Amino acid sequence: MQIQEILKKEKVSVDPIKELLYQEVAKIIENKVDFVIEHPTEESHGDYATNVAMALAGVLKESPLKIAQDIAKKINLPDLVEKIDVVAPGFINFKIKTDYYVSELENILEQKEDYGKFELAEKKKIMIEFGQPNTHKAFTVGHIKGTISGLSVCRLFENLGYEVIKTNYYGDIGMHTAKTTWGVQQKGLPEDFESWDKHKKMEFIAEAYVYATQAFDENEEAIRKINIDIYQENKTEETELYEKIKKMSLEHQEGIFADLGVVYDKQYPESQVYENAKKIVEENFNSNPTNGQEKIFVESQGAIIYDGEEDGLVTWVMKTSEGNPTYLAKDLALGYQKFEDYSDLFLNLTLTCVEQDDYFKAVIKILETLDEKFVGKYFHTSFGWLLMDGKKTSSRSGKNIKGTDILEESLKVAKTKIAELKDYDVEKREEISRVVALAGLKFLILSHDFNKDVNYDPEKFVDFEGYSGPYILYAYVRAQAILRKSNHLGVEHPSDLEMSEWELSLLKWLARYPQKTYQSGVEIAPYTMCNYLYELAQRFNTFYANCPVINATEEEKGIRLALAEGTAQVLKNGLALLGIETVEEM
């Protein structure tokens, strides 16, 4: 089963009107056929529509239009339906009273930051593992993407009502650490290294890794020795250096996580699961395949492997012929560790780049085979690459773009842009640039389906106009400006007053927020939230251009101010789900 299906099993009320209409229609047709209540794409058709007549036409052998008319006549219309229409080829459209949407707007203003939050009957824990950088190596753009994506998934799950445990699993052991240690040793640490700034230090480390990788073939023996010393925790000059680099890497990473707004609840260093990984492989190693033991790992060419053929998978090495457990074995140990630390864990979700899809199929399959407690609990989801100019970057090539580069670049562009447009003092400019830059980068990354790659054009950087994070922030800022200048004292919304199309369009879209947060969460799809928020900002901007608020007549003013306030609130709530902060001016 997919994790999405499990999440969808929780009974929560997402859209009460939809549920009401569904029940009423269902009563009439007596479960003869599946149908849906949906929002028509074209809003002039109505607020809700159903395809029930078309679906029923095949069963009843009658014209869908006639069936639709019958149903429309028979249906017991809820009070909040203003109008019902039947249209060719057989759609039944429902128009909802404006009063309902006004009352939903009241809910927004009352519930504020709690608007759109779901509550589950039982608080369940979900662990989300994301980020996973390696120490002794550059923090790549992929890690940036993973961290930003993971944070958003955490926020979305929290919004669904789960208790989320943010987890990081970082690679502080293995050949890459040995390579880097060797590389640094060869290059020699500069005298004044300690006084360098952390990014510059890290750059030096990353270069040492590239250098060692290129020189690996001629120096394999020396590097492998370092690797063994690290694994065996031998005290040598090299392992001391290894520890020093590790400490520095971790400080560096923590700084980046903080910049991105992530604070982990739990961190698992790979070195910590190493011993257990060994044990798991040994305990499940079938040394004599002919004795009928039901142990799943076997010997092959000096290594211990998992033969996944029966399960439709390939062969994976569990323990190298050198005797070290592989990353897969360590991931198994990590699984056990997670469930030991949190025995009441409802689900685990590991979020990585798409290249690990098949690998995690094996991890999960093996975990489920080894222990029943993992069945239906351990999941993996992936996201596509962050491409530079349509191409992948590699941490081995010299010309790679590091994670910190795109953070710095985005900040630089935001600063320039603000300096061009506004005359804020330095402190204010710094703070606004920081928020705007992150909004731009995060929105760019989150606005794509996880199955797809994201293109980052280093020339253009990210857009600050149109479909972008700053566009949404800007709408928020405009709404806040209105509220600041209106000295509003609570908001009154009358009214028998006929609303304009722009006001109605905004009002109705605001009410969609809860269902969009739900969809975005259960489908693990932050991009759905991006699309919603963009359209909200768009509708607000159109409203803004057509409906003066502060200079409106007294009777118009009530609802318009409420719309501005409601929009600001929903934008803020939605952006928070993406891990994006707001600013009051920009």
Next chain:
RNA sequence: GUCCUUGUAGUUCAAUGGAUAGAACAGACCCCUCCUAAGGGUCAGAUAUAGGUUCGAUUCCUAUCAAGGACACCA
């Protein structure tokens, strides 16, 4: 070769099996005496190919083509 993912305007992305396939950027125009023009408006422009399922397919199925990824001792 086997398996997985993805093919929609010039470009980057949308569209729980539904009504006229939506946006943004780039292009051509228009709008600041009015709440921040990082904005609003107008025009032009797209479902890889061939079958199938369905009342209805961008969406589901099959094949082909194209791009990317995974596939034994690196993580």
